[in-house]
Structure formats: C-alpha cells, structure tokens
Amino acid sequence: MTSYENFGIVGGGAWGTALAQLLAAEGAPVRLWAREAEVVAAINAEHRNPLFLPGAALSPSLAATADLAELGDRNALLVVVPVPYLRAVLAELPASDAPLIFCSKGMEAESFAFPIDIARAIFPQRPLAVLSGPTFANEVAAGLPTAITLAAADPALAEALARALARPHFRPYVSTDMIGAEIGGAVKNILAIACGIVDGAGLGLNARAALISRGFAEMTRFGLARGAEAETLAGLAGLGDLVLTCTSSNSRNFALGQGLGRGTSAAALMADRRTVAEGAFSAPVVAAAARAQGIDMPITDAVARLVAGETHVADAVQALLSRPLRPEGR
Ligand SMILES: NC(=O)C1=CN([C@@H]2O[C@H](COP(=O)(O)OP(=O)(O)OC[C@H]3O[C@@H](n4cnc5c(N)ncnc54)[C@H](OP(=O)(O)O)[C@@H]3O)[C@@H](O)[C@H]2O)C=CC1
Numbered sequence: 001m002t003s004y005e006n007f008g009i010v011g012g013g014a015w016g017t018a019l020a021q022l023l024a025a026e027g028a029p030v031r032l033w034a035r036e037a038e039v040v041a042a043i044n045a046e047h048r049n050p051l052f053l054p055g056a057a058l059s060p061s062l063a064a065t066a067d068l069a070e071l072g073d074r075n076a077l078l079v080v081v082p083v084p085y086l087r088a089v090l091a092e093l094p095a096s097d098a099p100l101i102f103c104s105k106g107m108e109a110e111s112f113a114f115p116i117d118i119a120r121a122i123f124p125q126r127p128l129a130v131l132s133g134p135t136f137a138n139e140v141a142a143g144l145p146t147a148i149t150l151a152a153a154d155p156a157l158a159e160a161l162a163r164a165l166a167r168p169h170f171r172p173y174v175s176t177d178m179i180g181a182e183i184g185g186a187v188k189n190i191l192a193i194a195c196g197i198v199d200g201a202g203l204g205l206n207a208r209a210a211l212i213s214r215g216f217a218e219m220t221r222f223g224l225a226r227g228a229e230a231e232t233l234a235g236l237a238g239l240g241d242l243v244l245t246c247t248s249s250n251s252r253n254f255a256l257g258q259g260l261g262r263g264t265s266a267a268a269l270m271a272d273r274r275t276v277a278e279g280a281f282s283a284p285v286v287a288a289a290a291r292a293q294g295i296d297m298p299i300t301d302a303v304a305r306l307v308a309g310e311t312h313v314a315d316a317v318q319a320l321l322s323r324p325l326r327p328e329g330r
C-alpha cells in the first residue's frame with residue numbers, strides 16, 4: 001500500500017494553515033501554498049498566520065510558498081481553497097499524479113459543481129478524496145480532539161490517506177461516499193447561517209433545535225437525490241458538522257447569520273471581509289440546484305433570499321412558520 005508522507009497544502013486560510021500545522025507539529029516537513037505574500041512571509045519568518053489563524057504558533061518545519069510549482073514534488077495535496085476560487089487555482093496546479101484531497105465546503109455557482117466534479121473535469125486520471133467534518137481550524141491547530149470523515153471512491157486510497165493524516169488527537173473515519181461528504185459540508189454552512197439568524201434575532205433555542213432537525217431533513221433530501229448515503233449525512237460530515245456550526249459563534253457562517261438576525265444587511269456584513277462564510281456563496285446555488293430537481297428546501301431558500309437582500313428576517317420566519325402542516329418524515 002502506498003504511504004503518503006510528503007504533503008502539500010493548497011491554501012493559506014485558517015483551515016489550510018491548521019491542517020498544515022497538524023501535519024508539521026512534530027517536525028515533519030510540510031509545504032503550504034498561499035496566494036498572499038503577507039501570509040507566506042508571516043509563516044516563514046514568524047511561524048504564524050495572523051491574518052487567518054491568529055493565536056496559533058506554527059511549527060518551523062512548515063514552509064510557505066507563493067509558487068504553486070513548488071508543490072509539484074508532493075505525493076499528496078490537501079486542497080483548501082474556498083469553492084468560488086477553486087477552479088482557477090486547480091488550473092494552475094503543477095502536473096502530477098498525486099492524490100488531491102478536497103477540504104473546502106461549498107458548491108460552485110452556475111456549474112452546480114462540487115469540488116470533486118470540478119477536479120474530475122480538469123484531472124480525469126488523478127485520484128481524488130474528500131476530508132470533511134466538525135473541525136474548527138483553531139481547535140485542530142491547538143491539538144484538541146477531533147474526528148473527521150475521509151472519503152475516496154477507492155477504499156484502499158481512503159485507508160492510506162487516513163493512516164497518513166491520523167494523529168493521536170485527530171481521527172479520520174473512512175468512507176467511499178465522496179458526494180455525501182461534500183453535500184454535508186456545503187449544506188451545513190447554509191443552515192449555520194439560518195441558526196445564526198435565529199440567535200441574532202432572539203428567536204430562542206426551540207427555534208434553533210427545529211432548524212437543526214428540519215435543516216437536516218433538507219440536507220438528507222438533497223443528498224439522497226444526488227446519490228449520497230444516509231449514513232454519511234448522519235455522520236461527522238453531515239449531522240456532526242451541522243451541530244458544531246449551528247451552535248457556536250466561532251463559526252463564521254453562524255456569526256454572519258447573527259449579524260443578519262440583528263438587522264445588519266448582508267452587503268454590509270460581507271463588505272471588506274477577508275475570511276469566508278461559504279454558506280453565503282452556496283445558499284443561492286444549492287437553492288437553485290434543489291429547485292431544478294424539484295427538491296423542497298425552504299430553509300436553504302430563505303437563507304438565499306436573506307443573503308441576497310430580497311426579504312427580511314420577520315417575513316422569512318413567517319413564511320417558514322405558515323407552510324402547510326405535514327408529516328414529519330417528508
Ligand atoms: N475555518 C475552518 O474552521 C474550516 C474551514 N473549512 C473550509 O475550508 C475552506 C477554506 O476556508 P478557510 O481556510 O477557513 O478560509 P479563510 O476564511 O480563513 O481564508 C480565506 C481564504 O480564501 C483565499 N482566497 C481569497 N480570495 C482568493 C482568490 N481570489 N483566489 C484564491 N484564494 C482566495 C485566501 O487565500 P490567500 O491567503 O491566498 O488570500 C484564504 O486562503 C472553505 O471552503 C471552508 O468552508 C473547512 C473546515 C474548517
């Protein structure tokens with residue numbers, strides 16, 4: 001079985017930096033590509049990333065580069081670029097047959113593609129995997145206990161990558177359901193915005209619990225219609241991540257929702273921010289994809305309209321509460 005020891009990280013945001021630190025913590029050489037010179041310089045000179053992961057001390061064995069070509073000799077790449085920018089970055093990757101492990105959580109506008117779909121179109125022959133679950137970057141960088149789903153169509157690849165990424169405090173659970181892992185991560189971001197809205201608007205904990213469980217029903221309907229396995233959606237990459245990000249303002253998506261719930265416009269909340277709340281990008285995309293397939297996703301649709309400034313919180317809540325009564329299983 002191939003062993004993967006020589007990792008490269010594509011993306012110098014909070015999650016790319018935390019994954020790089022996970023792998024470099026005990027002195028293993030890890031190379032990370034970041035787009036911004038400021039991030040590259042801070043990682044190399046100060047062993048910190050104050051822009052995206054303030055407070056984390058990084059291992060000196062983690063080296064950053066602004067040149068993607070320097071990842072050409074790595075035998076596996078963790079790709080941690082927000083989905084709206086992913087296609088452009090993948091197109092610049094150096095030629096290699098090293099597996100690509102996708103760690104981003106979203107769906108691309110217009111193409112309705114998940115990271116795996118984008119990658120398959122660009123690299124039809126390259127082995128692909130997905131890494132997704134309840135994993136706040138700052139906690140992983142601090143070495144706190146974390147479990148995550150690692151999915152690849154080839155079970156031997158999933159197992160080899162899981163073995164390479166596992167640490168005493170970081171447990172990957174293997175799966176062959178890549179689409180399930182991707183859908184869980186993309187949809188939970190949208191639902192975290194919804195839960196943040198409920199929190200910011202002071203609508204109470206009953207409403208939040210209702211949103212988590214009815215949101216999970218939406219995730220499940222969307223996932224099953226697209227070939228995901230129910231077990232994946234009920235696992236770390238789905239329900240696990242939903243619970244994490246729907247209950248903590250450490251989630252950027254939840255925090256964005258809190259701002260909306262307090263009455264600030266999405267445009268004001270999004271202006272000048274450098275960190276991503278992927279759910280704001282994905283909500284209109286998932287809502288449109290669901291509509292096109294005839295899948296009922298009222299919470300996702302409400303978040304999409306709130307982010308677009310097409311409705312107000314009170315009206316969106318009223319619309320959700322006045323839907324016809326129905327059996328819970330639908
Ligand atoms: N933060 C977390 O706890 C977790 C995040 N994720 C997912 O990981 C992905 C990355 O998020 P995260 O690391 O938090 O990002 P951050 O919000 O911390 O940072 C923003 C990232 O976007 C990149 N970026 C901005 N503009 C562009 C562009 N035009 N082209 C290419 N890259 C650009 C930045 O790169 P640069 O530095 O070069 O500007 C930076 O890596 C997202 O899909 C997120 O959902 C998944 C699990 C946990």
Ligand SMILES: O=C(CO)COP(=O)(O)O
Binds near residue numbers: 134136189244
């Ligand atoms: O995906 C995450 C944790 O699993 C991080 O969530 P946010 O992007 O909402 O901060």
